[in-house]
Amino acid sequence: MERESFIFYRSFYEAIKCMPPDVQAEIYPAICEYALFGRTPKNLSEVAKGMFTLIKPNIDVNTARFENGKKGGRKKKSRPASSKDDYSLTYEQEVEQMRNDETWRKTICEDFNISAEEYDKRLSRFLDRCNDDKERKGKLHHDSSVDCQSHLRYWMTKAYPAPQPTPPAPDNNIDNDPPFPTTADYTFNGGFGGMDD
Structure with missing residues (x-):
């Protein structure tokens, strides 16, 4: 060798x-x-x-x-019968499936605090995003329905970030400065840090 x-x-x-x-x-x-x-x-x-x-x-x-x-490296493992190659729903079918799944709709609406109407609007925008991927990358569908749902959640967090709570406005009537002593005596008595005789 x-x-x-x-x-x-x-x-x-x-x-x-x-x-x-x-x-x-x-x-x-x-x-x-x-x-x-x-x-x-x-x-x-x-x-x-x-x-x-x-x-x-x-x-x-x-x-x-x-x-x-x-030698070609490690041999690929054979995939089970229900592999991602068997999944073939189009983006349109995936979105329609999520649109009709009431349990999924309720979960997303609660998690993102949106109405059912807003959810439908976002699904339509999500479909546009997926079709854009199809044109740019040639990807025809997700790997599975779970992959599609995960993609929707991730996309929603990026496309619709949760609003940050606004801090309360400062109250100008409150005096936040520490009190300044009015009767302080700043005369030097000699020495530093100890008792001088």
């Missing part, structure tokens, strides 16, 4: 630069030989052997990832 490149981590460099120059001269070629050509180094000094032993597992992991990538 030969490679054209390998990952050399900063931690390798930080650890090796602390070693004496003669150990550094042993370890750098040993790492390259192992990572690029798969050759295990021989005749390393004890310190260089210890350093290589610590670095080798990282190289092995990256080599395994490289080899698996050449």
Whole structure:
């Protein structure tokens, strides 16, 4: 197994630069030989052997990832029969379904504090938004009815942000300033922070 490149981590460099120059001269070629050509180094000094032993597992992991990538990576799992590919309601059908679902309507109206008429207006705007996605992205429908409902909720929070409560107007008749002492004596009596005799 030969490679054209390998990952050399900063931690390798930080650890090796602390070693004496003669150990550094042993370890750098040993790492390259192992990572690029798969050759295990021989005749390393004890310190260089210890350093290589610590670095080798990282190289092995990256080599395994490289080899698996050449094979095409992990195999895709087969989807169950009721996958999102089986869902095919159009945006119009999805909106009509949400328009006719009384439980869903009641939930949204309560959550967003809107009337049923306002809900219908927002559904129409949501349909326009989805059709815009269809033209721009070529997306024909959501992945599921739950995905559609989640999209509606998210879109409503962005398109109709909840109004922030206005803070009360300041009352100009209230004196918020701390009282200023009128009889304070600011004469200097000597010293700082302690008793002077």
